[in-house]
Amino acid sequence: YESLSVGELAKKLGKEPSEIIKKLFMLGVMATINQELDKDAIELICAEYDVEVEEEVRIDVTDLEIYFEDPEEEEEVPGELTERPPVVTIMGHVDHGKTTLLDSIRNTKVTQGEAGGITQHIGAYQITASGKKITFLDTPGHEAFTTMRARGAKVTDLTILVVAADDGVMPQTIEAINHAKAAEVPIIVAVNKMDKPAANPDRVMQELTEHGLVAEDWGGDTIFVPISALKGEGIDQLLEMVLLIAEVGEFTADPSIRARGTVIEAQLDKGKGSVATLLVQNGTLHVGDPIVVGNTYGRVRAMVSDLGRRVKEAGPSTPVEITGLSDVPFAGDRFVVFKDEKTARQIGETRAGEALQEQRVEKTRVTLDNLFDQM
Ligand code: GDP
Numbered sequence: 001y002e003s004l005s006v007g008e009l010a011k012k013l014g015k016e017p018s019e020i021i022k023k024l025f026m027l028g029v030m031a032t033i034n035q036e037l038d039k040d041a042i043e044l045i046c047a048e049y050d051v052e053v054e055e056e057v058r059i060d061v062t063d064l065e066i067y068f069e070d071p072e073e074e075e076e077v078p079g080e081l082t083e084r085p086p087v088v089t090i091m092g093h094v095d096h097g098k099t100t101l102l103d104s105i106r107n108t109k110v111t112q113g114e115a116g117g118i119t120q121h122i123g124a125y126q127i128t129a130s131g132k133k134i135t136f137l138d139t140p141g142h143e144a145f146t147t148m149r150a151r152g153a154k155v156t157d158l159t160i161l162v163v164a165a166d167d168g169v170m171p172q173t174i175e176a177i178n179h180a181k182a183a184e185v186p187i188i189v190a191v192n193k194m195d196k197p198a199a200n201p202d203r204v205m206q207e208l209t210e211h212g213l214v215a216e217d218w219g220g221d222t223i224f225v226p227i228s229a230l231k232g233e234g235i236d237q238l239l240e241m242v243l244l245i246a247e248v249g250e251f252t253a254d255p256s257i258r259a260r261g262t263v264i265e266a267q268l269d270k271g272k273g274s275v276a277t278l279l280v281q282n283g284t285l286h287v288g289d290p291i292v293v294g295n296t297y298g299r300v301r302a303m304v305s306d307l308g309r310r311v312k313e314a315g316p317s318t319p320v321e322i323t324g325l326s327d328v329p330f331a332g333d334r335f336v337v338f339k340d341e342k343t344a345r346q347i348g349e350t351r352a353g354e355a356l357q358e359q360r361v362e363k364t365r366v367t368l369d370n371l372f373d374q375m
């Protein structure tokens with residue numbers, strides 16, 4: 001926390017404010033209950049109580065959580081945790097083949113057995129490989145990924161690092177590795193452009209060793225898959241590895257609860273109004289659900305899948321495009337379904353009002369446009 005008042009800190013620690021004031025006094029600080037404490041003072045007090053201060057947590061994350069708590073605190077009865085599809089992002093240096101790979105995966109896997117499915121780009125799509133679903137984010141600049149990370153939450157379960165075999169490790173390759181590591185997201189390396197005569201996969205492996213990614217053949221634990229995104233070669237093996245890591249990771253969710261998740265992308269459509277692609281991360285989203293999305297709210301009017309089909313519900317790890325919001329949210333915003341529209345409206349209006357007041361519209365957003373070109 002950047003700053004907290006004595007009263008707020010006492011509440012967080014579950015202590016009386018007077019006790020905190022006394023402690024501060026013992027430490028040579030005269031304080032009143034409403035006094036703002038700086039980081040050092042907070043850490044001192046927390047150390048007194050053997051409480052660790054979470055450095056990464058920011059003030060605005062805290063109020064998001066507060067707003068997203070149901071004021072009536074009606075306990076939802078949780079159901080069973082079930083397996084959910086892994087959510088995958090593709091990263092890598094410009095021109096190493098991210099877009100080609102995303103298209104290749106989609107073309108080979110989505111159209112199979114999906115007769116009549118007109119694919120539309122909603123910033124994410126789901127495929128089936130070996131009978132299991134995998135969700136891919138193909139949002140430009142991976143904003144959701146980076147913004148969520150800046151907020152201490154996470155949308156991706158694993159990342160495929162694309163490295164062109166004829167070009168090797170480049171600056172954005174290294175940046176991508178650093179981001180994935182910081183987010184603690186496992187990396188699978190796709191050594192691309194293997195069809196090129198100049199392809200040198202050993203060099204890629206050698207160079208990546210210097211960045212902590214050591215191939216299994218070389219005694220490490222990083223999976224390397226040689227592919228040609230252009231020719232569609234090695235894609236099945238790559239997807240098998242994704243499923244393998246998903247199995248180890250045991251990604252689960254509870255489809256019975258009210259949906260929550262993240263905005264992948266959003267825009268204003270002349271005909272439909274606010275259109276947002278949401279990634280459901282837990283629970284199930286239904287048409288008609290009262291929803292708060294970032295600083296906006298509404299009722300889910302219509303839902304469209306990545307295949308352009310109208311759907312009535314969307315479970316964990318499913319991307320879905322929705323209409324019905326009062327305003328356009330931002331990529332990376334979180335959403336939560338509430339039990340009734342009144343609560344959703346109240347919370348949505350409060351958040352919208354505060355956003356205006358504090359000009360939160362200009363909130364800190366980490367974009368990595370230089371890292372991820374238009375995908
Ligand atoms: P991105 O910038 O990472 O999205 O890269 P693109 O997918 O746009 O690919 C950049 C260029 O590399 C394009 O001309 C692709 O056709 C080409 N490319 C991508 N994958 C392969 C591949 O496996 N083999 C060959 N020969 N070319 C590829």
Ligand code: MG
Binds near residue numbers: 099373374375
């Ligand atoms: Mg691209």
